[in-house]
Amino acid sequence: MKDDKYGRFTSHSEPGPGDGGRTGSWRVVRPVIDHTKCIPVKSNKMACFTCWLYCPDNVITRTIPPTIDYQYCKGCEICAEECPVDAITMVAEAEFVKEEK
Amino acid sequence: MHIIESGNVAAATGVKLARAEVIAAYPITPQTPLTEKLSELVDSGKMKAEYIPVESEHSALAVCIAASSAGSRAFTATSANGLLYMNEQIHWAAGARLPIVMCVVNRGIGAPWTVWNDHQDSISQRDTGWIQLYACDHQQIIDTVIQAFYIAETVSVPVMVCYDGYLLSHTYMPFDIPEQDAVDRFLPKFAPAYFLHPDNPANLNTVTLPDIRPDVRGNMAPGYMEIRHNLHADMRRAISVVEEIDRKYQQAIGRGGSPLMEKYRCDDADFIAVCLGSLSYQLRDVVDTLRNEGVKTGVAGIRLYRPFPDKAVIAGLSHAKGLIVFEKALSYGNQGALYADIKSALYPVTDRPFVHNYILGLGGREIKTPDLLHAFRTSCTDFSNISDEPRWIGLKL
Amino acid sequence: MSEKTSILTLPEEELVHPGNRACAGCGLSIIYRIGLKALGRDTILVVPPSCLTVLQGLYPIASTQLPCLNVTFASTAAAATGVLGALRAQGREKTTVAAWAGDGGTSDIGIQALSGACERGENFIFICYDNEAYMNTGVQRSGTTPQGVITTTTPIRGKLQKKKEVPAIIAAHGIDYVATASAAYPLDLYDKIKKAKTISGPKYIHVHCPCPSGWGFDPRYTVKIGKLAVETGLYDIYEIDHGKFRLTGPSRKLESGKRKPVSEYFKTQSRFKALSAEKIQEIQKSIDEKWEGYHLF
Numbered sequence: 080m081k082d083d084k085y086g087r088f089t090s091h092s093e094p095g096p097g098d099g100g101r102t103g104s105w106r107v108v109r110p111v112i113d114h115t116k117c118i119p120v121k122s123n124k125m126a127c128f129t130c131w132l133y134c135p136d137n138v139i140t141r142t143i144p145p146t147i148d149y150q151y152c153k154g155c156e157i158c159a160e161e162c163p164v165d166a167i168t169m170v171a172e173a174e175f176v177k178e179e180k
Numbered sequence: 181m182h183i184i185e186s187g188n189v190a191a192a193t194g195v196k197l198a199r200a201e202v203i204a205a206y207p208i209t210p211q212t213p214l215t216e217k218l219s220e221l222v223d224s225g226k227m228k229a230e231y232i233p234v235e236s237e238h239s240a241l242a243v244c245i246a247a248s249s250a251g252s253r254a255f256t257a258t259s260a261n262g263l264l265y266m267n268e269q270i271h272w273a274a275g276a277r278l279p280i281v282m283c284v285v286n287r288g289i290g291a292p293w294t295v296w297n298d299h300q301d302s303i304s305q306r307d308t309g310w311i312q313l314y315a316c317d318h319q320q321i322i323d324t325v326i327q328a329f330y331i332a333e334t335v336s337v338p339v340m341v342c343y344d345g346y347l348l349s350h351t352y353m354p355f356d357i358p359e360q361d362a363v364d365r366f367l368p369k370f371a372p373a374y375f376l377h378p379d380n381p382a383n384l385n386t387v388t389l390p391d392i393r394p395d396v397r398g399n400m401a402p403g404y405m406e407i408r409h410n411l412h413a414d415m416r417r418a419i420s421v422v423e424e425i426d427r428k429y430q431q432a433i434g435r436g437g438s439p440l441m442e443k444y445r446c447d448d449a450d451f452i453a454v455c456l457g458s459l460s461y462q463l464r465d466v467v468d469t470l471r472n473e474g475v476k477t478g479v480a481g482i483r484l485y486r487p488f489p490d491k492a493v494i495a496g497l498s499h500a501k502g503l504i505v506f507e508k509a510l511s512y513g514n515q516g517a518l519y520a521d522i523k524s525a526l527y528p529v530t531d532r533p534f535v536h537n538y539i540l541g542l543g544g545r546e547i548k549t550p551d552l553l554h555a556f557r558t559s560c561t562d563f564s565n566i567s568d569e570p571r572w573i574g575l576k577l
Numbered sequence: 578m579s580e581k582t583s584i585l586t587l588p589e590e591e592l593v594h595p596g597n598r599a600c601a602g603c604g605l606s607i608i609y610r611i612g613l614k615a616l617g618r619d620t621i622l623v624v625p626p627s628c629l630t631v632l633q634g635l636y637p638i639a640s641t642q643l644p645c646l647n648v649t650f651a652s653t654a655a656a657a658t659g660v661l662g663a664l665r666a667q668g669r670e671k672t673t674v675a676a677w678a679g680d681g682g683t684s685d686i687g688i689q690a691l692s693g694a695c696e697r698g699e700n701f702i703f704i705c706y707d708n709e710a711y712m713n714t715g716v717q718r719s720g721t722t723p724q725g726v727i728t729t730t731t732p733i734r735g736k737l738q739k740k741k742e743v744p745a746i747i748a749a750h751g752i753d754y755v756a757t758a759s760a761a762y763p764l765d766l767y768d769k770i771k772k773a774k775t776i777s778g779p780k781y782i783h784v785h786c787p788c789p790s791g792w793g794f795d796p797r798y799t800v801k802i803g804k805l806a807v808e809t810g811l812y813d814i815y816e817i818d819h820g821k822f823r824l825t826g827p828s829r830k831l832e833s834g835k836r837k838p839v840s841e842y843f844k845t846q847s848r849f850k851a852l853s854a855e856k857i858q859e860i861q862k863s864i865d866e867k868w869e870g871y872h873l874f
Contacts (some may be wrong), residue, residue: 085334085335085414085417086402086410086413086414087277087335087336087373087410087414088273088277088402088406088410089276089277089384089385089406089407090276090384090385090386090387090388090407090636090647091374091382091383091384091636091637091810092382092383092384092386092633092634092635092636092637092638092639092641093381093382093383093395093637093638093639094381094382094383094396094594094638094640094641094642095299095395095396095398095594095634095638095639095837096594096595096596096640097594097595097596097638098594098596098597098598098634098635098638098640099596099597099598099634100596101596102595102596102597102598105601105861106601108821125585126585127584128584128585129584132584132587132611132763132764133520133607133608133763133800134607135599135601135602135603135604135606135610135799136595136596136597136599136606137591137593137594137595137610137860138595140583141589148595151595151596153600153601153602153605154601154797155601155789155796155797155799156602156795156797156798157602157796157797157800159797160797160798160800160801161800161801171233201662201663201666201667202659202662202666204662229666230662230663230665230666232659232662232697233697234655234658234693235655235690235692235696236655236689236690236693237690237692238649238651238652238655238690239652239654239655239658239689239690239693240655242648242655242656242658242659242690243655243656243658243659244650244653244659244660245648245652245659246623246648246655246656246658246659246660246662246663247658247659247660247662247663247666248659248663249619249646249659249660249663250646250659250660250663250664250665250667251663251667252662252663252667254659254663268649268651269649269652272648272649339678340838374834376621376644376645376646376660377619377644377661378619378620378621378643378644378672380644381618381639381641381642381644381645382635382639382644382645383634383639383641383644383645383647384645384646384647385646385647385648386630386633386634386635386637386647387630387631387635387636388635388636388637389635389636392638393635393636394637395637395638396637396638401636401637403636417615453631462865488582540665
């Protein structure tokens with residue numbers, strides 16, 4: 080008797096990104112990586128990646144160079160704070176708005 | 181095979197025959213012998229199931245909710261305050277559409293403490309989205325428990341099988357135990373549409389927003405209100421499912437025929453008593469006595485209380501001059517819950533019978549057959565003064 | 578512990594989707610992301626109401642890529658028991674069952690079910706992320722809120738009572754693995770979860786979890802503040818492995834090294850602003866005494 084005649088709906092969520100929308104829009108400052116300072120870029124070796132480890136939102140890649148997904152980066156600044164060589168600076172989003180214009 | 185055993189053992193035997201896979205329960209009188217029996221069956225290897233001795237009723241239903249979500253047939257049982265302690269989980273199980281079966285061995289609720297029988301416990305849970313079935317005797321207990329799994333799994337709604345504490349749970353009566361093969365042919369394996377599995381990850385019972393929103397494929401998903409609407413719609417459909425499964429049970433096991441209510445001498449009756457549970461059998465004696473006096477009476481024991489079989493009430497009872505509702509529970513400050521439901525069901529009938537309400541047996545107060553007879557007779561002879569105020573039987577103010 | 582995991586050996590695969598609703602700089606987000614890497618895909622999660630409910634995503638989209646059962650507040654460990662029961666009934670015991678609850682869901686409303694599950698010896702991992710108050714409902718005090726902390730229900734004088742020692746309570750059940758960790762040291766947490774997966778029976782991991790909005794600090798300092806709690810000797814990282822207690826990781830280093838004064842930790846967060854100099858001294862004294870006790874071990 081089990082068939083579609085019963086609307087057995089429940090709250091059943093499937094995995095996917097961006098449940099909270101493009102959370103990059105929360106950001107007021109943007110992390111920018113200075114490749115001249117960044118350890119893996121400078122040494123061209125898989126090394127450091129402290130930013131990748133601590134990123135709460137999984138928007139930094141463990142690659143050379145590390146990249147940041149600005150679509151979802153919330154701008155928490157942990158990467159900039161934890162970078163052992165101060166290779167990440169936080170730049171006001173307003174700067175980019177001007178640039179994009 | 182016929183045996184003479186208690187109502188609790190009848191229930192446990194039904195659970196075993198239905199091959200419940202996960203059982204969790206917490207002791208409370210008068211349910212305890214049921215779970216003792218199940219733990220004995222599991223411990224001795226006579227039943228293949230996980231018996232989980234939890235630390236509370238809230239956890240008992242939590243275990244069943246999770247086990248059912250993970251794809252296993254789950255069972256629990258409780259009474260009175262244990263049922264109330266589960267309350268949050270009772271709503272949860274229905275909202276999550278989990279076909280859990282629970283026996284409620286009816287007992288009055290505190291304060292003050294009472295361990296004796298009435299129906300306030302399960303009646304207080306009537307609006308939770310569970311199907312409620314009431315058994316009148318030991319045979320009905322075992323048969324209803326087996327059917328309950330089928331009903332629950334068909335409509336994805338949990339089912340309470342309610343029966344009277346002591347009067348049924350602790351008394352010994354003969355009943356027939358169906359053959360396992362016959363039950364296996366009757367009851368399909370539990371095959372939920374979805375269950376928790378790493379190969380097919382989903383996040384269940386997540387927070388819903390007031391409005392609908394698109395899923396990961398961009399299709400609009402039903403929201404909270406749609407989910408709740410469908411629970412109601414499927415509850416209404418469950419009435420015919422209960423009937424259909426009763427027919428299948430009759431074919432497979434050879435018993436049944438009264439899926440929604442059990443009527444005794446109702447067809448030509450002018451006055452019909454209506455009640456839940458074992459009281460309907462006690463009322464049969466009263467009916468016989470009144471019939472001997474020349475008053476055409478009958479009694480209807482409501483088996484399916486939620487969803488409420490309003491159409492069956494109209495079809496089966498509205499021809500009478502009067503319906504007299506005897507209840508072991510009360511919606512305080514108003515009237516008996518079953519009384520209100522019966523009146524509501526009869527509302528569309530133009531030439532509807534009068535309806536009286538008696539409250540009795542609260543906290544195990546003895547229900548004496550002469551008192552029932554007196555009340556029934558009074559209602560049959562003096563129905564000019566129809567009052568909504570429930571009258572009390574056995575009250576000693 | 579055998580081989581310690583490093584940033585470079587940590588699995589690349591991410592099991593939490595970005596774009597979720599957790600606050601910027603959320604400590605839970607760090608440990609959830611790293612913790613799920615340790616648990617792996619063959620896991621069923623059980624989660625009560627908490628910030629994690631929000632982080633996980635609102636219906637019908639989930640940020641978590643593992644199967645997850647959301648359950649009522651008090652029932653987490655009992656629900657984990659139910660999942661385990663079903664897995665045993667179906668011969669799926671290989672799958673890990675992990676409960677992941679906040680400090681309120683663990684130490685207050687959830688402790689009865691947790692205690693029951695530990696006593697029964699259920700084979701699951703219970704992870705408590707301790708952000709030291711009911712953050713999801715707006716920073717109300719919980720059983721694990723430390724003394725002196727300003728919350729929305731201890732708004733003037735701060736909490737008068739001490740923090741409940743949940744790991745000690747759980748350890749008293751005689752289970753084989755109890756550990757503490759911190760969001761500031763996610764690799765240590767990763768290794769502890771991996772270790773817990775090799776032990777049968779109940780495993781309990783308590784994770785200190787800084788919360789920028791609830792604790793009153795700038796999100797960029799989440800890791801710094803988590804580290805300070807450990808470096809001051811206020812919050813200790815240890816494990817009780819089959820009854821044997823040992824400090825681990827950064828706390829172990831403090832046995833021979835120098836602890837920072839706890840006042841350094843307090844001044845980084847506005848939630849401690851009600852603490853008097855006297856009270857701070859008193860807390861410093863109790864930390865010193867605790868560490869004296871460790872040295873006796």
